[in-house]
Amino acid sequence: MNSVPYTRETSFNIFSYLKYLFNKRHDDMLYYKRYTELKKIMMEESLETFFQPIINLQTGKTFGFEALNRPGQSQYFSSVDHFYEFVGQTDMVFEFEKFCRNLSLKRYISRLNTELTNENFTLFINIHPHVLLDKNYHYGDTLQSLNVIGIQPEQVVFELTERSAVTDFQEFERVLSHYRSQGYRIAIDDVGSGYNSLKTLIFLKPEFIKLDRSLIHHIDSSAPGQQLVSLIYDYAEQSNTKIIAEGIERVEEIKYLQTVGIHYAQGYAIGRPNREITVGKIPSL
Numbered sequence: 001m002n003s004v005p006y007t008r009e010t011s012f013n014i015f016s017y018l019k020y021l022f023n024k025r026h027d028d029m030l031y032y033k034r035y036t037e038l039k040k041i042m043m044e045e046s047l048e049t050f051f052q053p054i055i056n057l058q059t060g061k062t063f064g065f066e067a068l069n070r071p072g073q074s075q076y077f078s079s080v081d082h083f084y085e086f087v088g089q090t091d092m093v094f095e096f097e098k099f100c101r102n103l104s105l106k107r108y109i110s111r112l113n114t115e116l117t118n119e120n121f122t123l124f125i126n127i128h129p130h131v132l133l134d135k136n137y138h139y140g141d142t143l144q145s146l147n148v149i150g151i152q153p154e155q156v157v158f159e160l161t162e163r164s165a166v167t168d169f170q171e172f173e174r175v176l177s178h179y180r181s182q183g184y185r186i187a188i189d190d191v192g193s194g195y196n197s198l199k200t201l202i203f204l205k206p207e208f209i210k211l212d213r214s215l216i217h218h219i220d221s222s223a224p225g226q227q228l229v230s231l232i233y234d235y236a237e238q239s240n241t242k243i244i245a246e247g248i249e250r251v252e253e254i255k256y257l258q259t260v261g262i263h264y265a266q267g268y269a270i271g272r273p274n275r276e277i278t279v280g281k282i283p284s285l
Helices: 008-044 078-089 095-110 129-132 140-147 170-182 198-204 223-238 251-260
Strands: 049-054 062-070 120-125 156-160 185-191 207-210 243-246
Touching: 008 078, 008 095, 049 095, 062 095, 062 156, 078 251, 095 129, 095 140, 120 129, 120 185, 156 207, 170 185, 170 198, 207 223, 207 251, 223 243, 223 251
Parallel strands: 062 120, 120 156, 156 185, 185 207, 207 243
Antiparallel strands: 049 062
């Protein structure tokens, strides 16, 4: 009987295969642990919810708040971005989005103090655009939640946060029209970051455009940034859209944006994300 010679190449191939099996088992175990941790977070409602104020740059009054849900420290997730990246790789995206939406609404109402109850602030809720197209997304779920806690749809803005491109514009436009008919409004996030195309703005016709912080950073001394903001502002004026400048960290940025007529602003210089609902304030020079 002829035997197959056991060569160094054979040994290397066996070693590579065993290494592959070991790494795969390690990755599978880590995925399972993270998946279990995600389900535990949802079951125990252990996400932290923060509210960051959005102010009217022309009047200085607080217009609304963006709800931000963040996981606590975990050995399985190194950062908030890592956590949300993992969620996007699971079959829990729809359920998690629904969980975050309901959690934001519930905590928003519970944390509004008596003095702020009658202010009719606008609440911005982050939502993955593909969730709105998901066949499991039942029309009326959000409206039912709002009715329970006493918020009107006109006070809610769906902030589309996913940077991946929208492909089926006609279907998406149809779905958004349905929500608008109920009173909800739409915001497009990260505009100016390089991810969102003009086609997205033209087809989805958002009520709010949120300028990315990379565009706003030192806008008072950035000629290219000023030109782009000017173009977006002209489009917004013609389409009856309001602009929200994100990532404001300096008074000089605020002053410039006020001068050119930008409507709203959000950032650390105005108000940091806070567990309690606290109005924003334009700092003085």
